[in-house]
Amino acid sequence: MPLSANNPDRKSWLHVDKNSDFPIQNIPFGVFLTRDDIITIGTRIGDTAIDLGALHQLGYFDGIPLTDDIFLQDTLNDFIADGRKTWRAVRNRIAHIFDADNDTLKNNKSHKEIVLFRLDEIEMQLPVQIGDxxxxxxxxxxxxxxxxxxxxxxxxxxxxxxxxxxxxxxxxxxxxxxxxxxxxxxxxxxxxxxxxxxxxxxxxxxxxxxxxxxxxxxxxxxxxxxxxxxxxxxxxxxxxxxxxxxxxxxxxxxxxxxxxxxxxxxxxxxxxxxxxxxxxxxxxxxxxxxxxxxxxxxxxxxxxxxxxxxxxxxxxxxxxxxxxxxxxxxxxxxxxxxxxxxxxxxxxxxxxxxxxxxxxxxxxxxxxxxxxxxxxxxxxxxxxxxxxxxxxxxxxxxxxxxxxxxxxxxxxxxxxxxxxxxxxxxx
Amino acid sequence: MPLSANNPDRKSWLHVDKNSDFPIQNIPFGVFLTRDDIITIGTRIGDTAIDLGALHQLGYFDGIPLTDDIFLQDTLNDFIADGRKTWRAVRNRIAHIFDADNDTLKNNKSHKEIVLFRLDEIEMQLPVQIGDxxxxxxxxxxxxxxxxxxxxxxxxxxxxxxxxxxxxxxxxxxxxxxxxxxxxxxxxxxxxxxxxxxxxxxxxxxxxxxxxxxxxxxxxxxxxxxxxxxxxxxxxxxxxxxxxxxxxxxxxxxxxxxxxxxxxxxxxxxxxxxxxxxxxxxxxxxxxxxxxxxxxxxxxxxxxxxxxxxxxxxxxxxxxxxxxxxxxxxxxxxxxxxxxxxxxxxxxxxxxxxxxxxxxxxxxxxxxxxxxxxxxxxxxxxxxxxxxxxxxxxxxxxxxxxxxxxxxxxxxxxxxxxxxxxxxxxx
Missing domain, CATH: 3.90.850.10 (Fumarylacetoacetase-like, C-terminal domain)
Structure with missing residues (x-):
C-alpha cells in the first residue's frame, strides 16, 4: 500500500505554521477529552485537533473495514491491534480529507463544527493502556x-x-x-x-x-x-x-x-x-x-x-x-x-x-x-x-x-x- | 463486618472431601469458561464450580450493591475494585447460600442446573488482567x-x-x-x-x-x-x-x-x-x-x-x-x-x-x-x-x-x- 500520506508536496486546507511539528504529512494519533466531556481518538494538523470518532460516524472512513466504535474509545489499543494495513488506510484517508484540493469537509460547516477543535478546547490523555x-x-x-x-x-x-x-x-x-x-x-x-x-x-x-x-x-x-x-x-x-x-x-x-x-x-x-x-x-x-x-x-x-x-x-x-x-x-x-x-x-x-x-x-x-x-x-x-x-x-x-x-x-x-x-x- | 464465611462449624449441602482445599470456609474467586462457551466469574466448593454471574441474575445477591454485570466479565478487576466491604458481603452471602441449613438453592433443581458445574465441564482462565x-x-x-x-x-x-x-x-x-x-x-x-x-x-x-x-x-x-x-x-x-x-x-x-x-x-x-x-x-x-x-x-x-x-x-x-x-x-x-x-x-x-x-x-x-x-x-x-x-x-x-x-x-x-x-x- 503506498504511503500517500507522506507526499511532501501535499498542503492542507487547515492552517499549518511553517515550524509546526504537525503538517499534513505527520497525522499522529492520540486520545483527547473534548469540550463536551467526551473521550475520543483523534489526530492533529497544525494547531487543529480532529475528532476521528465523529469523522467516522459522519461516514468519512466508509470503505475501510473498521468497527463502528473503533475511535469512540478511551485508548488506541483496539485500533493498534487492527494492524498496519488499517493504520495506513486510515492515515491515507485523513490526508485525503484534509488535502487542500478536497473541499468536501472544508465546505461542510456543520460537519466541521462537530469534528474540529482548537487545542485549548481539548485535554490530551494517555493514548494507550500500557500493558507492559x-x-x-x-x-x-x-x-x-x-x-x-x-x-x-x-x-x-x-x-x-x-x-x-x-x-x-x-x-x-x-x-x-x-x-x-x-x-x-x-x-x-x-x-x-x-x-x-x-x-x-x-x-x-x-x-x-x-x-x-x-x-x-x-x-x-x-x-x-x-x-x-x-x-x-x-x-x-x-x-x-x-x-x-x-x-x-x-x-x-x-x-x-x-x-x-x-x-x-x-x-x-x-x-x-x-x-x-x-x-x-x-x-x-x-x-x-x-x-x-x-x-x-x-x-x-x-x-x-x-x-x-x-x-x-x-x-x-x-x-x-x-x-x-x-x-x-x-x-x-x-x-x-x-x-x-x-x-x-x-x-x-x-x-x-x-x-x-x-x-x-x-x-x-x-x-x-x-x-x-x-x-x-x-x-x-x-x-x-x-x-x-x-x-x-x-x-x-x-x-x-x-x-x-x-x-x-x-x-x-x-x-x-x-x-x-x-x-x-x-x- | 463479621467474617461469618469463616465460621469453622459451617457445613455445605455440596459434597466436600475431607482433604479438599475448598471447604465452604474458603470461597475463592476465579474466572472460567463454561460448557456453553461463556466466560464467567465463579467460586468453588469441594469439586463443584459455581457460576456467580448466573447466581446474581437469579437474584441470590439481592441487597448487596453490585452492578448487574459485575460477575459477567472475563476478569475479576472490576469486582476487586469494588473494595473489601463488597468482597466480604459477597463471600458471606455465598456461605449462606450453600450452608447445609439453607435449602433455597439446594431444592431448586432448575437453578442448580444453571449455576453448578463439575470441574471437567469448565476451563479455568487467568483470573485478573494483570496491569503491573x-x-x-x-x-x-x-x-x-x-x-x-x-x-x-x-x-x-x-x-x-x-x-x-x-x-x-x-x-x-x-x-x-x-x-x-x-x-x-x-x-x-x-x-x-x-x-x-x-x-x-x-x-x-x-x-x-x-x-x-x-x-x-x-x-x-x-x-x-x-x-x-x-x-x-x-x-x-x-x-x-x-x-x-x-x-x-x-x-x-x-x-x-x-x-x-x-x-x-x-x-x-x-x-x-x-x-x-x-x-x-x-x-x-x-x-x-x-x-x-x-x-x-x-x-x-x-x-x-x-x-x-x-x-x-x-x-x-x-x-x-x-x-x-x-x-x-x-x-x-x-x-x-x-x-x-x-x-x-x-x-x-x-x-x-x-x-x-x-x-x-x-x-x-x-x-x-x-x-x-x-x-x-x-x-x-x-x-x-x-x-x-x-x-x-x-x-x-x-x-x-x-x-x-x-x-x-x-x-x-x-x-x-x-x-x-x-x-x-x-x-
Whole structure:
C-alpha cells in the first residue's frame, strides 16, 4: 500500500505554521477529552485537533473495514491491534480529507463544527493502556558515562553490553502524559560514608531523555519475532522522560535493578507519531563494534534521524535548553530490541511501550541526563536566570521536544511538559 | 463486618472431601469458561464450580450493591475494585447460600442446573488482567543461598537486603494460569571459560516457588500507603511459579536485573484465596535482625502459615516431591512490601500482582528452587523413576501446591500444573 500520506508536496486546507511539528504529512494519533466531556481518538494538523470518532460516524472512513466504535474509545489499543494495513488506510484517508484540493469537509460547516477543535478546547490523555513497559539501555555513550561515573566497573562498558540490547521491566501504572505534574519521591538512601540508610526526599531527581515505541499484537507465548519483521509490529513513537532518583537508585539497584528510583513517574508525549510518518528519516545505525549473534543481524536502515532537546524552566523564569541530542546515536535499534525481547518467546501485545534508554550522543551537550550533563553534580549547569542546577529543583518544569527535518518537511512529536512538585502531602 | 464465611462449624449441602482445599470456609474467586462457551466469574466448593454471574441474575445477591454485570466479565478487576466491604458481603452471602441449613438453592433443581458445574465441564482462565507485576526477593534464606552460590558478594546478604524489601518489575504478558504449557526458552549464555556468548536453548530452566498477592486500587500518583493500612488493599493470594533460566540470567542480569531469564513465562494458580479466608492462619513474622526504618514498622501478625510443596513429574512417570516449604518463613511480609512499593508514590491498581520471591525455608528440603535444592547442579535430585534432575527437563511437569490447616479446617490454593515443552517450533 503506498504511503500517500507522506507526499511532501501535499498542503492542507487547515492552517499549518511553517515550524509546526504537525503538517499534513505527520497525522499522529492520540486520545483527547473534548469540550463536551467526551473521550475520543483523534489526530492533529497544525494547531487543529480532529475528532476521528465523529469523522467516522459522519461516514468519512466508509470503505475501510473498521468497527463502528473503533475511535469512540478511551485508548488506541483496539485500533493498534487492527494492524498496519488499517493504520495506513486510515492515515491515507485523513490526508485525503484534509488535502487542500478536497473541499468536501472544508465546505461542510456543520460537519466541521462537530469534528474540529482548537487545542485549548481539548485535554490530551494517555493514548494507550500500557500493558507492559520495558526500558532498554541502548546508548553506548550513556552506558559508558554511567560506568565511568559509578566507577565500579573498570570505568568501561560491562562485558555483556556489546552483545545484548540490555533492558529491564518498568512500571506501567506511573506513566503519565505531558501536562500531569509529578511529586518529588521519598525513599531510602545511604549517605556518603554512612553504614545505615536514612529516609527522606530524594536529593537528586533527574530526567532521562528517551524515545519510546508502541507495539501491536506481535506473537504467541514461545514465538520469537525475527529482527527483519520487527518493524511490522511497531505502531509509532513518542518522546519519553524516564524520571529517576539517583540517590535512591544507587542504594537499591544491586542485584535486581532500579525499582523505586524509577517507578514514581515516567512522562510521555501524547501524540503517537507513526513509524510510517518517519519513513523519510531512516538512517544507518552505528556499525557494530563486536560481531552480533545472528538473531540480532538486520538488513537496511533501521535507525531514525530525530533531533531531541531538553529544557529546564525554573518557576517564573525563562527556560534554558540543557541538552541537544539525536535518536540516531542509539547503538541498538528498535528492530534489534524487539527481536531480543521476544527471542525467548516473551509475548508482546497491543499498547506495550518500549523505551530506548537515555539518548546520549558523543558530545557533552548531547548527554541525556543531568547525571551525565553535570557529571554527578560536579559541574553544575548555569541557567539563564542566574541560578545553577545539579539535578532538578522543586517546581522546575522539564520540557522535552523532538522533530525530524528534511527537504523542507518537518515531522515532530510536540512536547513533554512536566513540573516537579515538592514531596506529596496528603490533603 | 463479621467474617461469618469463616465460621469453622459451617457445613455445605455440596459434597466436600475431607482433604479438599475448598471447604465452604474458603470461597475463592476465579474466572472460567463454561460448557456453553461463556466466560464467567465463579467460586468453588469441594469439586463443584459455581457460576456467580448466573447466581446474581437469579437474584441470590439481592441487597448487596453490585452492578448487574459485575460477575459477567472475563476478569475479576472490576469486582476487586469494588473494595473489601463488597468482597466480604459477597463471600458471606455465598456461605449462606450453600450452608447445609439453607435449602433455597439446594431444592431448586432448575437453578442448580444453571449455576453448578463439575470441574471437567469448565476451563479455568487467568483470573485478573494483570496491569503491573512486581516480584519481591523477600526470603532471607533464598537471598543468602543465591549469594553463596554466585559467590560474588562475600558469600553473604548484600548490604541493602536487611533494610529494603528488594524487588524488581516483571512481565505481565507472559503470566499464564495452571494448565497452560510453556516452552523452553532460547537465549544468549556465556559458556564457562568463554569470552563470547553463544545462542541456544537454556540448559538450566528452573522453577521458583512463590506466593503472590493481588491488589485493589490503592493510591494516587505520589501517595504512599502506610504499612498498617496495606492489608486493606490486598484482595487475596495465589500460588506462583516464577520460571527462571539460570544460564541466561547469569549473563544478562548485571546491571539492570533479570529480563529474558524470567519473562518467557510465569504460572499462577487460578483460584484467588481471599486474605479474609486466611485470617485464622496469621502468625508473627520473623524478628528483624537490624532496625527497620519507621515506614516499614508494623503492628500485629502480618505473616501467614501456608504449607507449600513442589513436585516434578517426568513424562509418563509418577511425581516426586522435591521441596516442602512454608510462606511464614518470609523475612519481609506483604504489608511491608506494599508500604515499600508505594513509599515513593508509585500507584497500585486493581489486578496488580506482587510475587513474594522464592519461598526458601531454613532447611535444605525447604529451598524453593532447583538452583538451591541441587546447589547449582552439584547435588542432583533422585527421582522416583530412577532418573536424576539438576534442573527441569523437557516434558517434565512441575506441580506446586499450598494449603493452611488448623483445628481441622483446611484452606487450600489448589495446584499449579505446568509442563515444560521443548523449544518452540513455528508450525
Amino acid at each position: 513497559y520495558t526500558d532498554f539501555y541502548s546508548s553506548k555513550e550513556h552506558a559508558t558515562n554511567v560506568a565511568n561515573i559509578l566507577g565500579n566497573t573498570n570505568n568501561d562498558l560491562l562485558a555483556n553490553w556489546l552483545h545484548i540490547p540490555v533492558a529491564y521491566h518498568g512500571r506501567s501504572s506511573s506513566i503519565v502524559p505531558s501536562g500531569i505534574n509529578i511529586h518529588r519521591p521519598q525513599g531510602q538512601t545511604l549517605p556518603f560514608g554512612a553504614t545505615e540508610p536514612v529516609f527522606g526526599p530524594s536529593k537528586s531527581v533527574d530526567f532521562e531523555l528517551e524515545m519510546a515505541f508502541i507495539t501491536t499484537v506481535a506473537n504467541d507465548l514461545g514465538e520469537p519475532i525475527p529482527v527483519n519483521e520487527a518493524e511490522e509490529y511497531i505502531f509509532g513513537l513518542v518522546l519519553f522522560n524516564d524520571w529517576s532518583a539517583r540517590d535512591i537508585q544507587k542504594w537499591e539497584y544491586i542485584p535486581l535493578g532500579p525499582f523505586l528510583a524509577k517507578n514514581f513517574a515516567s512522562s510521555m508525549s501524547p501524540w503517537i507519531v507513526t513509524l510510517d510518518a518517519l519513513e523519510p528519516y531512516r538512517v544507518e545505525s552505528p556499525k557494530p563494534i563486536k560481531p552480533q549473534l545472528p538473531y540480532l543481524q538486520y538488513k537496511g536502515k533501521k535507525s531514525y534521524d530525530i533531533n531531541l532537546e531538553v529544557a529546564i524552566q525554573p518557576q517564573g523564569a525563562k527556560e534554558t535548553v540543557v541538552c541537544k541530542s539525536n535518536f540516531k546515536h542509539m547503538y541498538w535499534n528498535m528492530s534489534q530490541q524487539l527481536a531480543h525481547h521476544t527471542v525467548n518467546g516473551c509475548p508482546v501485545n497491543s499498547g506495550d511501550l518500549m523505551g530506548s534508554g537515555t539518548v546520549s550522543g558523543p558530545t557533552p551537550e548531547s548527554f541525556g541526563s543531568m547525571l551525565e550533563l553535570t557529571w554527578k553534580g560536579e559541574k553544575p549547569i548555569k541557567m539563564k536566570d542566574g541560578t545553577e542546577r545539579k539535578f532538578i529543583n522543586d517546581n522546575d518544569t522539564v520540557i522535552m521536544r523532538g522533530y525530524c527535518e528534511k527537504d523542507g518537511t518537518r515531522i515532530g512529536f510536540g512536547e513533554i511538559i512536566t513540573k516537579l512538585l515538592p514531596v506529596y502531602v496528603k490533603k | 507485576y512486581t516480584d519481591f526477593y523477600s526470603s532471607k534464606e533464598h537471598a543468602t543461598n543465591v549469594a553463596n552460590i554466585l559467590g560474588n558478594t562475600n558469600n553473604d546478604l548484600l548490604a541493602n537486603w536487611l533494610h529494603i524489601p528488594v524487588a524488581y518489575h516483571g512481565r505481565s504478558s507472559s503470566i499464564v494460569p495452571s494448565g497452560i504449557n510453556i516452552h523452553r526458552p532460547q537465549g544468549q549464555t556465556l559458556p564457562f571459560g568463554a569470552t563470547e556468548p553463544v545462542f541456544g536453548p537454556s540448559k538450566s530452566v528452573d522453577f521458583e516457588l512463590e506466593m503472590a498477592f493481588i491488589t485493589t486500587v490503592a493510591n494516587d500518583l505520589g501517595e504512599p500507603i502506610p504499612v498498617n493500612e496495606a492489608e486493606e488493599y490486598i484482595f487475596g493470594l495465589v500460588l506462583f511459579n516464577d520460571w527462571s533460566a539460570r544460564d541466561i540470567q547469569k549473563w544478562e542480569y548485571i546491571p539492570l536485573g533479570p529480563f529474558l531469564a524470567k519473562n518467557f513465562a510465569s504460572s499462577m494458580s487460578p483460584w484467588i484465596v481471599t486474605l479474609d479466608a486466611l485470617e485464622p492462619y496469621r502468625v508473627e513474622s520473623p524478628k528483624p535482625i537490624k532496625p527497620q526504618l519507621p515506614y516499614l514498622q508494623y503492628k500485629g501478625k502480618k505473616s501467614y502459615d501456608i504449607n507449600l510443596e513442589v513436585a516434578i513429574q517426568p513424562q509418563g512417570a509418577k511425581e516426586t516431591v522435591v521441596c516442602k516449604s512454608n510462606f511464614k518463613h518470609m523475612y519481609w511480609n506483604m504489608s511491608q512490601q506494599l508500604a515499600h512499593h508505594t513509599v515513593n508514590g508509585c500507584p497500585v491498581n486493581s489486578g496488580d500482582l506482587m510475587g513474594s520471591g522464592t519461598v526458601s525455608g531454613p532447611t535444605p528440603e525447604s529451598f524453593g528452587s532447583m538452583l538451591e535444592l541441587t546447589w547449582k547442579g552439584e547435588k542432583p535430585i533422585k527421582m522416583k523413576d530412577g532418573t536424576e534432575r539438576k534442573f527441569i527437563n523437557d516434558n517434565d511437569t512441575v506441580i506446586m501446591r499450598g494449603y493452611c490447616e488448623k483445628d481441622g479446617t483446611r484452606i487450600g490454593f489448589g495446584e499449579i500444573i505446568t509442563k515444560l515443552l521443548p523449544v518452540y517450533v513455528k508450525k
